[in-house]
Amino acid sequence: MNMIEISVIIINFNSSNYTIQCIDSIFKKTGKDIAFEIIVVDNKSETKDFEILKNYCVSLNHDKLHLYQNSENSGxxxxxxxxxxxxxGSYLAFVNNDILFKNDCLSILSNSLKQNHEIGVCAPTTYTSDGEILPTLDFYTSPLKVICGRKIYKYLRPKEFINRNLxxxxxxxxxxxxxxxxxLTYENFKKSGGFDTNIFLYHEETDLCKRLEKMNLSAVCEPKAECIHFHGASTPKSIKIKAELKRSLLYVIKKHYGNLYYFLIHFYILNSYLLKVIVKPKYFYLIKQLLRPISLNSSTKTD
Structure with missing residues (x-):
């Protein structure tokens, strides 16, 4: 019999302070009747950062907490x-290390999955540290969305349109x-194929939910579960991160919409930055990255 109900998986990469706060909040907010484990994967952080995290885990000496060090930064x-x-665990919770639980998210989300087997993946209401709502639900990355923007869906799909800030x-x-x-459940995650490791960073959830949809499973926000997200804390904004975001977008477009849409979107994005580079010379780097083959070998992993 499986004694672990929920496995929480957290990635650390040179941000042990956030990881430690995240772990503390999980232990503090999770109900005593939930059998869970926390799996922390250190994605080849700098030695100092890993040692801080390792010493914390040793000092906590908790049988529910497991720390592993990856041999490389695999994104x-x-x-x-x-x-x-x-x-x-029978359920998997993939949690960014810059998340803090506001309530017993593990119990609330797992109960949603137990009560409705049509849900493939569920997520909590997420707030900024200032108490503002961060968007949990969105429409798929598509050629129409990239070119026309999210607001176009308000007119094309009015019954499904969601004000993401409420x-x-x-x-x-x-x-x-x-x-x-x-x-999501361990079984559904495994059946879907899990995360596409060809994507180093960003748009992994879009790709995963696309595959869950093909299994007739939906993506749901459960508003009763609440957390705080220090948005972007683990991956600070930079031109390299912006380039990674666009590379991942193009990979997902090509994978799910085919070459025609890929070339259309690639052309559109490239030309938009060619215009912007006049006032923002740093975009030369981004343009150069967009001209490289879209693959794991051209990601920031190799930079």
Whole structure:
């Protein structure tokens, strides 16, 4: 009999202070009747950062907490798949290390999955540290969305349009949920193929929810579960990160929409930055990256 109900998987990369706060909040807010484990995957951080995290885990001396060191920085998907191989729970919670639990998210989300087997993945209401709502649900990355923007869906799909900055009153479906905190069953995650490790960073949740949809499973925000996300804390903004975001976008477009849409979007994005480079010369780097083959070998992993 499986004694672990929920496996929480957290990736650390040179941000042990956030990881420690995240772990503390999970232990503090999770109900005593939930059998869970926390799997921390260090994605080849600098020695000092890893030692801080290691010393914390040793001092805590908790049998529910497990720390593993990856042999390389394999990104979001690769790091989480590393953790997945260690997981023993019937449910998987993939949690960014810059998340703080506001309430018993593990119990609330797992109960949603137990009560409705049509849910493939669910996520909590997420707030900034200032108490503002961060978007949990969104529409799929598509050529129309990239070119025309999110607001176009307000007119094309009015019944499904969600004001992403308002607190939801009940569990609500979207195309996909934010990858900062998502829960799904071990079985469904495995059947879907898990995270695509060809994606180093960003848009992994879009790709995963696309595959869950093909299994007739939906993505849902459960508003009763609440957390704080120090948005972008683990991956500070930079031109390299912006380039990674666009590379991952193009990979997902090509994978799910084919070459025609890929070339259309690639052309559109490239030309938009060619215009911007006049006033922002730093975009030369971004343009150069967009001209490289879209693959794991051209990601910031190799920079």
């Amino acid at each position: 979001f998907g690769g790091g989480n798949m590393f953790g997945f191989e260690k997981a023993k 607190k939801l009153e009940k569990p609500t479906k979207g195309d996909f949920v934010s990858g900062s905190f998502m829960m």
